[in-house]
Each structure stands twice: as structure tokens, then as C-alpha cells.
Amino acid sequence: MRRYETIFIASPTLTDEQSDELVKQFEGIIAEQGGELLKTDKWGRKKLAYEVQKFSEGYYTLFEMNAGPDLIAELERRFRNHDAVIKFLSVRMDEADKAAGRAKQRIERESKRKAQAGIKDRAPEEVVG
Template sequence: MPLYEHVMIARQDLSNAQAEGLIDHFSTVLADNGGKVVEHEYWGVKTMAYKINKNRKGHYAFLKSDAPAAAVQEMERLMRLHDDVMRVLTIKVEKHAEGPSVQMQKRDERERGDRGDRGDRGDRPEGERGERRERSFGGDRRR
């Protein structure tokens, strides 16, 4: 059977349990039509780039499925009819990536406080900041 990945955005005023209940509901829709959800992730409430139906935020969910095309079409049809679901994206993939998605990896890094972009700051003596370039703000102003 073909492999698919789905991302769903639900309304922000749902509780976490209700949003995860939507994942279970649509998983059973796939199962009833001959498919199965291989893995699912609840990404939580995230801020969107623009408003959708007067909502700035939404509950994001990610599903990996192994299902026939008819089952996926039925699930998408029901998602689009559901009042709590704002957006759906389905992509057909050759194979599912192993391990957690990139979104879950980012969440793990934030929870641990791991900041890979700062580098090692322990090699400089305290108070020493390094050389700074002189900046020009136009005209003859000096700092």
C-alpha cells in the first residue's frame, strides 16, 4: 500500500485531549477503510503565519499512514467537513523517516535548553568580549 504523511491544524480553542481525540477519530476512519496509522505525533499549539478563520494559533498533528488511496480520500473528505479542523496537508512519500519528526526534535532541544547556535563560551576569561568593529552611523557621530 502507498505511504502518506498528513499534517492537520485544528482550532486553538480545543483542549489538548480533544485535539488528540481528533487524531484517534481519523485513525479509525483510515482503519475502517483498509489502512492504518503507522505513527502519529501531537505537536501542540503553535502560532500560524497568518489568521485562518479568525484564529492565530492552532493545534498541529502529524500522522504517518499506510493506506490505499480511497481510504486517504475519505479521511481528507471527513477532515474538511469537520468544524474543528482548519487545514489538512497530505503528501505521498516513498518511505517513512525513522525516529521523531523535525518538529519533535526541535521541541526536545528547547526543553533541554540545548542551543547549538551559541557555541562554546567557556574558553574566554570573564569580562573579555573580544574585538569589536567601529560602527558608523552616518555623519561624524562617534560613540
């Protein structure tokens, strides 16, 4: 199973209770499809950066989960078919963690190579001024 973050924005025409019910509905879909929900973060009603479907506000919700690609495909299909969801995005987080780890390893290799060659590594303060 891979780690994903999925954020969706629900219509501002919903009440707080309807928004909570919508979140519970999607949490149920994650559970029934075999995903492991790590965290649900309700950000509440926020202003959008730009208008989406003629709305300038929406209810933001973030899910962090361990899931397979089939579950993400099913969840996104349900987001598309639900009238109250105006926008959504799913991101695979373990790939971002791998990329950060590779960058850290590269920096460590460069530092080690410079130390062996006798090159002094400058601190960021020295470079800036």
C-alpha cells in the same frame, strides 16, 4: 499501498482533551478504512504562519501511514466536513523517495562518466573557495 504523510491543524478553541479525542477519531477512520498507521506525531498548540479562519494558533498533528488513494480521499473529505479542522495537507511520500533515488543515480552516473573521461571531480570546498 502507498506511504503518505497527512498533517492537520485543529482549532485552538479546543481543549487538550478534545484535541486528543479528535486525533483518536481520525486514527479510527484510518484503521476502519484499511490503512496502516505507522506514526502519530502530536506537535501540540503552535502559532500559525498566517491567519486561517481568523485563528493565529492551532493544534498540529501529523500522521504517517500506508494507505490507498481512496482512504486519503475519505480522510480529506472528513477533514473538510469537521468544524474543528481548520487546515490539512496530505503528501505521497513514496514519490519523493523515488525522486531522491533518481537524483542519486544521476550523480553517480555523472561521477562514473567523469572518472572514465579522466576529468577530476572537484570537492564542494574547492568550488566555494
